[in-house]
Amino acid sequence: MSAVLETRALCxxxxxxTVADQIEFRLEEGARHALIGPNGAGKTTxxxxxxxxxxxxxxxxxxxxxxxTRLAQAARVKRGLGRTFQINTLFRDLTVLDNxxxxxxxxxxxxxxxxxxxxxxxxxxxxxxxxxxxLGIAADAAARVVDLPYGKQRLVEIAIALGLRPKxxxxxxxxxxxxxxxxxxxxxxLDRLPAEIAILIIExxxxxxxxxxxxxxxLVQGQVLVEGTPDEIAADRRVHEVYLGEGxx
Amino acid sequence: MFEPASIGYSGSARLRPxxxxxxxxxxxxxxxxxxxxxxxxxxxxxxxxxxxxxxILGYGGIVTLGHSAxxxxxxxxxxxxxxxxxxxxxxxxxxxxxxxxxxxxxxxxVILRTxxxxxxxxxxxxxxxxxxxxxxxxxxxxxxxxLHSVPIQPILGLFRFDMFGKTAFLYxxxxxxxxxxxxxxxxxxxxxxxxxxxxxxxxxxxxxxAPVYRRRLQAYTISAMLAGIAGGLLxxxxxxxxxxxxxxxRSGELLVMLVLGGVRRIYGAFVGPLVFIVAQDxxxxxxxxxxxxxxxxxxxxxxxxxxxxxxxxLDRARAKLKGPGR
Numbered sequence: 001m002s003a004v005l006e007t008r009a010l011c012x013x014x015x016x017x018t019v020a021d022q023i024e025f026r027l028e029e030g031a032r033h034a035l036i037g038p039n040g041a042g043k044t045t046x047x048x049x050x051x052x053x054x055x056x057x058x059x060x061x062x063x064x065x066x067x068x069t070r071l072a073q074a075a076r077v078k079r080g081l082g083r084t085f086q087i088n089t090l091f092r093d094l095t096v097l098d099n100x101x102x103x104x105x106x107x108x109x110x111x112x113x114x115x116x117x118x119x120x121x122x123x124x125x126x127x128x129x130x131x132x133x134x135l136g137i138a139a140d141a142a143a144r145v146v147d148l149p150y151g152k153q154r155l156v157e158i159a160i161a162l163g164l165r166p167k168x169x170x171x172x173x174x175x176x177x178x179x180x181x182x183x184x185x186x187x188x189x190l191d192r193l194p195a196e197i198a199i200l201i202i203e204x205x206x207x208x209x210x211x212x213x214x215x216x217x218x219l220v221q222g223q224v225l226v227e228g229t230p231d232e233i234a235a236d237r238r239v240h241e242v243y244l245g246e247g248x249x
Numbered sequence: 250m251f252e253p254a255s256i257g258y259s260g261s262a263r264l265r266p267x268x269x270x271x272x273x274x275x276x277x278x279x280x281x282x283x284x285x286x287x288x289x290x291x292x293x294x295x296x297x298x299x300x301x302x303x304x305i306l307g308y309g310g311i312v313t314l315g316h317s318a319x320x321x322x323x324x325x326x327x328x329x330x331x332x333x334x335x336x337x338x339x340x341x342x343x344x345x346x347x348x349x350x351x352x353x354x355x356x357x358x359v360i361l362r363t364x365x366x367x368x369x370x371x372x373x374x375x376x377x378x379x380x381x382x383x384x385x386x387x388x389x390x391x392x393x394x395x396l397h398s399v400p401i402q403p404i405l406g407l408f409r410f411d412m413f414g415k416t417a418f419l420y421x422x423x424x425x426x427x428x429x430x431x432x433x434x435x436x437x438x439x440x441x442x443x444x445x446x447x448x449x450x451x452x453x454x455x456x457x458x459a460p461v462y463r464r465r466l467q468a469y470t471i472s473a474m475l476a477g478i479a480g481g482l483l484x485x486x487x488x489x490x491x492x493x494x495x496x497x498x499r500s501g502e503l504l505v506m507l508v509l510g511g512v513r514r515i516y517g518a519f520v521g522p523l524v525f526i527v528a529q530d531x532x533x534x535x536x537x538x539x540x541x542x543x544x545x546x547x548x549x550x551x552x553x554x555x556x557x558x559x560x561x562x563l564d565r566a567r568a569k570l571k572g573p574g575r
Contacts, residue, residue, distance in 0.1 A: 011544060017555055050423075051456065053455075073455045074458040074459065074460060075458075077458030078458050079457065083456055084457075085452075085453075085456075087258070089450055089452050089453045089456070090450060090453065091445070091446050091450050091453065092447035092449055092450070093445075093449055094442070094445060094446070094449060095257055095259055097257065097258050097259045098257040098259070098442055098445075100256055101257070101258035101442065102442060102443060102446045102454075102457060102459070103457035103458075104256075105439050105443070106443075106457050106458050106459050109285075109456070110439050111439050111440070111442075111443045111459060112439070112440050112443065112463075112464065112467075113438055113439045113440060113459075114434065114435050114438045114439075114440040114441075115259070115434060115438065116438060117261075117262030117437040117438060118260065118262075118438055118439045118441065118442050119257070119258060119259065119260050119261060119262060119435075119437075120259045120262075120438060120439060121258065124258055124260065125258045126438070128258060141259060142259055160453070160457065161456075163457075164457060164458065177313060201536060202448065216294065226273070
């Protein structure tokens with residue numbers, strides 16, 4: 001197996017505070033990989049360095065064999081790196097269809113067109129509808145995101161990223177803030193994602209992590225503590241110390 | 250009927266019957282209120298100016314207090330061009346458009362690197378700079394006196410500007426129609442949805458690989474160009490251009506008018522200036538000293554009780570009348 005996404009000695013410090021310390025990480029093709037760790041372990045910082053929202057202090061990020069450390073966010077998206085956000089980062093006043101359509105239009109290279117109405121771009125609309133269909137939210141296509149219940153907003157969050165047809169998808173706590181019943185729904189959606197997409201998920205819901213992931217990396221204080229299969233992680237004494245020490249189950 | 254046209258990938262850009270209303274009204278004014286044509290032409294010009302602001306402020310979410318810079322720059326460009334080169338109105342308008350568009354591109358390139366309050370301050374600064382240049386560069390701009398008796402030739406060599414303001418009114422109206430069509434086309438296009446995306450969430454726009462800065466700059470430049478055309482029209486129809494086209498008050502007043510009519514609905518830019526200028530005209534005659542108080546009270550009322558402006562108010566009244574269930 002070859003890595004589609006890799007980091008080499010990735011570091012990030014804010015002044016004296018080191019939030020990422022020599023992170024060596026590999027995401028294999030078609031991976032179902034989870035990144036876990038206590039609050040403040042640097043998980044979101046790590047994701048932000050992968051997507052280009054944050055520049056690392058040192059080290060490099062490699063996507064599909066190409067060093068993308070210096071590339072802007074948009075250029076990484078074009079190369080197949082998609083993400084979702086821990087806190088809903090949606091176009092609240094736009095319809096669900098437009099939320100998804102925006103990304104699709106961008107990928108198809110028609111998002112800057114000015115002279116014909118957006119509704120004339122059938123390919124964007126059809127693709128967006130098909131995507132919403134597959135996530136079971138097609139009935140809400142015409143609703144404004146702000147009017148949707150939170151659980152459905154989380155699905156739109158995923159839908160936007162899928163519209164970019166990413167090779168690598170970074171899911172930042174997809175079930176954050178969602179009641180148990182609805183997080184089942186999100187897990188179902190995640191289970192049905194195309195196998196060829198390599199997925200890295202950050203999640204606090206351990207139930208979800210152990211059901212979804214084939215590999216788990218544990219991050220503590222900006223360092224990789226251990227990496228392994230769910231069984232190995234579940235049996236690891238150090239992981240238990242980190243979590244039980246903090247009072248987690 | 251008055252709710253904002255549904256834009257976006259599921260929307261419809263088809264013209265609705267109600268959209269004929271402003272034009273019907275304008276034609277009625279032309280035939281039945283000949284004494285109001287001069288005021289009417291001014292209203293039409295300010296509508297075009299407000300429309301240009303709606304594109305960036307309403308749709309793009311770029312809050313500016315410096316839009317008079319482009320209006321004034323276009324007004325002076327048209328004036329100076331007419332005095333020094335030729336009084337051909339269409340050429341003059343083209344010069345105003347290009348000049349203001351270039352200024353919009355150059356200043357926007359700086360302004361749009363910032364957000365929020367910093368952006369607001371920069372727009373103010375740019376207006377002040379343009380104002381001072383016009384004030385001090387007396388040889389070209391006439392300084393505090395402005396440019397008087399700006400020459401204007403017949404449109405296409407055919408339609409002479411008459412003393413009743415008939416030609417001027419129709420001329421402004423046709424230019425407004427072109428500007429309206431442009432803005433309407435843009436906000437319904439994929440670009441328009443993308444612009445709305447930058448307003449709603451620029452973090453996500455970056456995450457879907459959109460060139461946020463470029464989109465905003467494009468919209469800003471087009472908006473500046475339209476504002477410049479409006480300014481050029483003012484110079485041509487009044488045959489005068491003075492420092493008042495550049496004042497900060499003009500930017501502020503424009504914002505008031507747009508908010509009054511309703512932001513982000515295209516026709517708010519029609520209703521706001523119409524109500525504001527007509528009320529101003531009427532109240533200033535009734536009570537020359539205190540008329541601004543009336544405008545102020547009206548604005549407070551709108552902001553507190555009628556988000557979405559007069560048109561928003563109308564929508565809600567209609568929804569009430571229809572009763573519950575849609």
